[in-house]
Amino acid sequence: MSPKKYTSLHHLQADLLEGKTSCASLADYYLGRIEKNQHLNAMLEVYAEEAREKAKSVDAKLKNGNAGKLAGMFLAIKDNICYTGHIASGSSKILSNYKAVYTATALQRLLDQDAIVIGRCNCDEFAMGASNENSAYGVVRNAADTTKVPGGSSGGSAVAVQADFCLAALGSDTGGSIRQPASFTGTVGIKPTYGRISRYGLMAYASSFDQIGPITSSVDDAALLVEIMAGVDQNDATSSAQNVETYTPNLAQKYTIAYSKEAMESEGLAIDVKEAYVALIAKLREEGHIVEEKSFPYLDYMVPCYYVLTTAEASSNLSRYSGMLYGQRSELATDIESTFKKSRSEGFGPEVKRRIMTGTFVLSADEYDAYYSKAQKVRRVIQDASNKLLEEYDFFLCPTAPTTAFEIGGDMSKDPIKMYLADIFTVQAPLAGLPALSIPTAESNGLSIGMHFMGRAFEESALFNIGNIVSSYYRAP
Numbered sequence: 001m002s003p004k005k006y007t008s009l010h011h012l013q014a015d016l017l018e019g020k021t022s023c024a025s026l027a028d029y030y031l032g033r034i035e036k037n038q039h040l041n042a043m044l045e046v047y048a049e050e051a052r053e054k055a056k057s058v059d060a061k062l063k064n065g066n067a068g069k070l071a072g073m074f075l076a077i078k079d080n081i082c083y084t085g086h087i088a089s090g091s092s093k094i095l096s097n098y099k100a101v102y103t104a105t106a107l108q109r110l111l112d113q114d115a116i117v118i119g120r121c122n123c124d125e126f127a128m129g130a131s132n133e134n135s136a137y138g139v140v141r142n143a144a145d146t147t148k149v150p151g152g153s154s155g156g157s158a159v160a161v162q163a164d165f166c167l168a169a170l171g172s173d174t175g176g177s178i179r180q181p182a183s184f185t186g187t188v189g190i191k192p193t194y195g196r197i198s199r200y201g202l203m204a205y206a207s208s209f210d211q212i213g214p215i216t217s218s219v220d221d222a223a224l225l226v227e228i229m230a231g232v233d234q235n236d237a238t239s240s241a242q243n244v245e246t247y248t249p250n251l252a253q254k255y256t257i258a259y260s261k262e263a264m265e266s267e268g269l270a271i272d273v274k275e276a277y278v279a280l281i282a283k284l285r286e287e288g289h290i291v292e293e294k295s296f297p298y299l300d301y302m303v304p305c306y307y308v309l310t311t312a313e314a315s316s317n318l319s320r321y322s323g324m325l326y327g328q329r330s331e332l333a334t335d336i337e338s339t340f341k342k343s344r345s346e347g348f349g350p351e352v353k354r355r356i357m358t359g360t361f362v363l364s365a366d367e368y369d370a371y372y373s374k375a376q377k378v379r380r381v382i383q384d385a386s387n388k389l390l391e392e393y394d395f396f397l398c399p400t401a402p403t404t405a406f407e408i409g410g411d412m413s414k415d416p417i418k419m420y421l422a423d424i425f426t427v428q429a430p431l432a433g434l435p436a437l438s439i440p441t442a443e444s445n446g447l448s449i450g451m452h453f454m455g456r457a458f459e460e461s462a463l464f465n466i467g468n469i470v471s472s473y474y475r476a477p
Helices: 009-017 023-036 048-064 105-111 155-162 181-186 219-229 261-264 269-286 299-321 336-347 352-362 369-392 417-422 429-431 458-476
Strands: 043-046 073-080 118-122 167-174 188-191 209-218 256-260 290-294 395-399 436-444 448-456
Touching: 009 299, 023 043, 023 118, 043 155, 048 118, 073 155, 073 336, 105 167, 105 219, 105 458, 118 155, 118 269, 155 167, 155 181, 155 209, 155 261, 167 219, 181 188, 181 436, 181 448, 188 219, 209 219, 219 436, 219 458, 256 261, 256 269, 256 369, 261 269, 261 290, 269 290, 269 395, 269 448, 269 458, 299 352, 299 369, 299 417, 299 429, 352 369, 352 395, 369 395, 369 429, 395 458, 429 448, 436 458, 448 458
Parallel strands: 073 118, 073 167, 256 290, 256 395
Antiparallel strands: 043 118, 167 209, 188 209, 188 436, 395 448, 436 448
8 A cells, every 4th residue: 555645635535445545554654755854844743643543543434434524634734723732833932832722613623524633834923924934933945946935824834735744734814824825836725705614713813804724736625624614603703604515516617707907917917927817817718708807996905904904903912922821921021011021022023023013003092093994994995896896707816926936035025015015916805805716827937826716705616616627727638
C-alpha cells in the first residue's frame, strides 16, 4: 500500500475502500512530507502521535462500515482556531502557551465525521496580513518558489495543502485571508457567506467580517467541508439558520457573469494577471456563458473602508489581551497600568500594534464621525450595490489578487499601504457579507494566478458549480 499525492477525497476514499492504501499509511506519508519540508515553516506544531492513533481508529471504522463522511481526510488548522487541549496562539507571542479549553464548532463538526487533524499552521499574527510575514514565528515560504510569500493571513494553511502535508486545511478570511493565499499557491479557497459557518472558537479579529473556510486542491472537497461545517450554532448568535444545500455538480449549467471594468483598467494589475483574466473571460464566452463588462465605481473606496472598520473592531477585540487573565504577562510589570502596557508592548508584533492604534484613533471621540461612522455608511453603499449587481448577474468576476506571489522582504513588505492594496479585489465580498471563491486558472513564471467569483448570499452551491466548470477548462484530458 504505497501512498501517493491525492487531490480529492473521492479518489482517496476509493483507494481506501479497495485496500490500495490505509489511513495509517497516509499518516506516515503526510508526516514524512512535513518532516522533509520544514524549511517552508508552514506548520507550527505537528500532532504526529495523535494523527497516527486517529488514523488507526478510522481504519477500524472503515473496516466495520461505520466511518464518517470525512474518513481519510487529513486536515491542518490555522493557529487562530481553537482545538481543546492544544495550543492556539494566533501566531502571537502574547498567546504563545495558551491551550484552548474548547473546540471551535466548525472544527468539531469535521472531527465528528472522522477528519484527522495533523497539526496547526503558521499565519499572520491574529490573522492580520497579506503575506504571512507578520507571524511571531517567522515567515512562511511559498512551496513553488521559496523566495516568494504564500499570501496571508492563512499562508501556512495554503502551503500545507500546496506542499501536500494534508488533503485540506482550515483558514479564516476577514478581507481575503483564504482567497489570496489560495491564489498564490494554486489551491482552491472559499470565504462563505457571513453567518454560514459558526465563528465560535475562532479568535476574533474583526467580528463583523471574520469567517472560517477551507483551502483544498479540489472544488468538491471545499464543497463537502463547507456543507459539513455550515449551519446554525447556538454558541454563535450571528450564525445563520438558512438551509444548507448539498452540492450537486452540473457542468452543463450556463451562467450570467459580470466582470469588473475597474479591475481590468487598474494600474496595479500586473500584465500576466490581466492576460489570465482576459483569457478566462474569452473561454467562458466560448463555452456559452454570458459575460459582460460592468462598472462597480467603488473600487477605490473599498480598501480604506475595510481598514477603518476592521482596525476599529480589532482595537476592541484585542483589548482582552491585557496580561491579566491569560496569555503573556510581562515580568517587568509592577502594577495594573504597567501590566497592561508592558505585556501588550512585548506580546504584540508591529503590524498588530499598527492596527490597534489605527482602530483606537478612528474610534476616538474627535474622529469617530469622520472615520468610523462614515465607513459604516460606505459599507452599506457597497453592500447594496453588490446585491443589486447580483440581482442582474449570477457572479461578479475579477482576479483574486493584482499580482502573483511577491518577494519575501521586498518593496511590498516595507510599505504598509502597498500591502493593504493587495486586498483590493477581495475586500468587497466581506464588506457585503457575500460568499466568494478563488480558483487557480493560470501560471506565470511558475507562480499561480487565481480568479475570483463573488456570488449571492447563501448560494455557495452555485459558486462551487462555476468553480468546477472553470476548473474543467484547465484539467488534463
